[in-house]
Every structure is written in C-alpha cells, then in structure tokens.
Amino acid sequence: MENLENTIVQSKSILSIQSHVVHGYVGNKASTFPLQMLDWDVDVLNTVNFSNHTGYGDLKGVCSTGDELINIYKGLKQIDIKYDAVLTGYVHGFDTLEAVGKICLDIRNRGKRNGNQVTWLLDPVMGDEGVLYVEKNVIPIYRQILDSQQVDIATPNQYELELLLDCKIVCIESLKQALKLFHDKYKVKHIVLSSLFAELFEDLDGGPETIYCCVSSLDILDHIVFYRIDKIPGYFTGVGDMFSALLLDRLIKSQDIIISVNEVLTVMKNVLTVTKELGKTSGKIGDKNMKDCELRVIECKNFYEKHNAVYDPIYIKRTL
Template identity: 35%
Template structure:
C-alpha cells in the first residue's frame, strides 16, 4: 500500500462542485495522491432546473474496479465513498471496500451514507439502507446527518440522551469507531446543558455537530462543535466536508505534510476535545467557513439586477433559477489558502456528563 494513495467513489458534475468535483481539489491540494471513480456523471447538480447525464450501474463500476485490480492499482491507504445511485451499484462498492479492508487492515475508510435529510426524507432508493448498514463495520469514520443517523439505527433523535443511544448503537452493534453527526437539532434544555445556545454570541444562527469515539466498552465518548450556519443556499457542502475531514484525520495511516494540522492544538480549556477526529473536523469546518463566506460575497457582488441570490430558487423560472444556482456554486478553488491554512475559530468541546 502507498501511504498517500486515496480513492474517492461518489457522484461527479462537469460544472460546479458536488461529489468528486467538490472533493478533488481539497484532496490534491492537501497532498493526497487521490484517484476518483464516479457513480454519477451529470452536467451540474440537480438543484438547477435542468441537468443531463447518467447514473452509472453496477456493471460499469465493476468493469472499472476489475481492471484496476488486474493492473495492480488497488493500493490505497485511504478511501472515501459518498452518493451511489442504486442498491446494485452500492453493493459493488461495498464489495470493493471489503476487498481493500481485507488486503489492508489499516485502511482508513470514511463512509458518507448519503440517503436523505430532515424535512426532506429519503431521496435515494430506500433499498440502499440495509446495504449501508452492512457497510458500517468496514468504516473508520462515518459522517451521517441527523436523518441518516436515525434511519441507520431505526431510532429517533429527540434529545441529548436519545442521541447518546444512537451513538451507542452505532459503536456497539455496528462496530463504528468514529461517528460524526454533521448536523443535529436538540431541545433548548439540552443545548443549554452543553453550555451554548442556538445562536452565537453575535446573534448569528448556529449549527451543532456532535461526534463520538467508541470507548473500549463501546460507550460513546462524545464531543461537539458549534459554528455559524451561514444559510442553506449551497450544494456540495457535505461532500467537501467529508473530503477535508478524511484528508486531515491523523489517526491510522500517515498523512502528507500538507495535510498536517496547522495552528494550535493545545487545549484552551479542560473542556476542549483534542481527539484526532475532532481536530480533523475543526480544521474541515474552518476551511468550509471560509469557502462559504467567499461564496456569499460572490453571490452579493455578482447577482444581476432583479435577481435575489438568497431567495427561494424554486419560485423562479428556469432561466433565473440557473442564474442563481451558478452564483451559489462553492468557491473552492478560490479558497486554496484557506484549505491549506485554515483559521480555527470554533474548537471542539467535550459533551458534559
């Protein structure tokens, strides 16, 4: 196995930044010799009023994987998987992950179980769910959102204690070492128990991310990170986050020099969490915050007269929808310095007992 080889399997768009087209630049910039297999090839993401392209089937993926195998190209130290369009295609991906895990027990694998979201429900074929569940023991890190964590465990998250039960089940029953629930809503009393509120001190709406590492007894060792929400205008944020987190995660295999954490990791207080996964997430969030701020600035300065880039794009006609979607594409390449040298303003904290 080559220490800097990384394989990313997820969707791709020709224009914009979603799936592999969101992950590629950060991974390569941070020193990973990354290779990419696309499960979907679209012109652009489906938030646009029109798009074209195809979803690849299992036969297509197996043809790629089998010839990589024949040529001795499956030598990856790390792996990332995201959106896969069908149960058959996902089964093919699972078989490859199983093979790589068998050949390299030290494989660091981040599974992003892309299935749906709160308020929207399942937006993929529901038959992928049992396959994702069977893939959980193969993963080093999983990054579900609240909806995905709930469907994976068949449990609702309605409180901090129910979240703890979900994490316990993922650790104990599914043998996942590291879980990052990328967005979660908790009752005000539970948020207050964490020592925070649903808004930041400056009044901005906040997002809450909760992570956990399995203790030897499989009890969750919980931590959290709160940061500005910055609106829900963007597509590809989760894909970028997963790539940045895997790129920065120092546990397991070696990482390239460019991916090593910059800035101060010494805890500022006893409540601060410095687990490798928590610090990787903090760095990923720091880079993403810069990308989103740059994108927001671009939206403000480049909008055409009469076009509100912050309005509901579903209310627009096709041509105006397309104009707005183009404005909202993540400014990833333009944020190269913030990917290499993020400024960490939001630091992970232990969840109090």
C-alpha cells in the same frame, strides 16, 4: 537534486467513489481538488455522471450501474493499484451501493494482506432535514456495509443517523443512545454528525439559525463533543462532500479527531463565507441562479492546508 528531493512530499493515494457533475462542485468535484492540494493522489470512480447537480431542477446525464463500477474496479486490480484510503459518498441505488461496498471491502482486504491499513470514510448520503433523496432500498444496504465492521469513520447527518438506526433523535440523551448503539453494532471508530439542528432538539441552545456538529469517538470514552455553529444564510451544495474529504485528510495525518474536526469546520466556514461574498444572487432549489451558490473551490485553495481552529469544543458526558 538532493535539495529538490528534500522539498518533495510523497503523496498518499485515495479512491474517491462519489457523484460527478460536469458543471459545479458536488461529490468528486468538491473533493478532488482540495485533496490534491493536500498532497493526495486521487483516483475517482463516479457513481453518476450529470451535467449539473439536482439543485438546479434540470439536468442531463446517467447513473452508473453496479456492474459498470465493478468492471472498472477490475481494471484497477489488473494493474495492481493500491490505496491508502477510500472515500465513499453519494450512491443513488441499491445495486450500485452493493457494488461500492464490495469494492471497498476488497480494497481493505487487499491492504491487510499487504500489511497496509486502508482507512475508509463512509458518508451515507441519503437525505437531510427529513427529505430522502436516494432510493429507499439503499438504507438496508448501508446497514449491511456497516455490519462488515470495516468502516473507520462515518459522517452522517442527524436524519441519516435516524434512518440507519430506525430511531428518532429529539434530545441529547436519545442522541447518546443512538451513538452508543452505532458504535456497539458497527464498530465504527469515529462518528462525526455533520449537522444537528438546534430547533429539532429539546435541550440544545439556539434556534433555527444554529446547528451543531457532534463527534463521538472510541478514542474518547467519557464524552461526546459538540461544536456550535452559526448558520451562514444561503443555499449551498457539496458542503458535506468537501467536509468529509478534508476530515479524512486531517485525521489520517494528525490522528486527533477533535482537532481535525475543528480545523475542518473552520475551513468550511471560510469556504462558505467566500462563496456567499462572491455570489451575486441567492439561489434556491430549482433556481437557475444556483450557479452563484456553487462552492468557490478554486478561489479557496489557500484555506485547505491551514490549521486554524475557531470553534470551542463542548464536552458532554456520555452517561449521567
């Protein structure tokens, strides 16, 4: 028994509040298994319950209301469930998002009263490449949640950062200004922009096949950090959901945002490469062949705990 105890890793607990699909891998389906493989005890609270993700063009299912989520959370409180972290992703409407904000703030406050720091990663899933795919009235609710100054890590893409700050990002200087405003206004410690498109910038190298990930952290006051990424051709969903889950795990364990992001980007590169190699067709939005583009979450199980880092960080001074 003594030898067995020495080999057991004590799990941490997390509440993941995201979408759910019966078939496929987005939201909680893309996050739960990788987190479990990394020794997390994952509780899931589903903001929608769909047959499949929207990329298929057809789906059946229901969206959770704010009252339904609050009621479920009350049940968790009654049995005194505590968490080390909360992860929030896709929420479709303003009343549901308001409920998610209340739940996460209550978890944070309960943790503080018990002397436990609960880490909150907020992925403000609203749209991408200029296309909004949630109700427009969620934008001010995200701003209200961020105004609480209780979010530790935010992982918007370029378009979502623009929506939150009501500004346009067209160059590195405008990006610096946006990141500074976000830090100053919302006191978020780590901002990880999951995708910046080189073709939309005046001064980023690369064309349509090049994206960048950008890290801005209060732990690194003099620089922001870029990672240049060659796009893997194809249409993939759930990428941001898995990215955020893996990032939360890495950062809590290492406390090093630069290493954490590099390792997670490397994992995602491997996952997308395997997904593309095993897929038989090239799916696109509204295509029934989308099932071949689902992330190979199970087949990639051996990647999640790897600490490889293949990207070279590019350090850019915050001020000239």
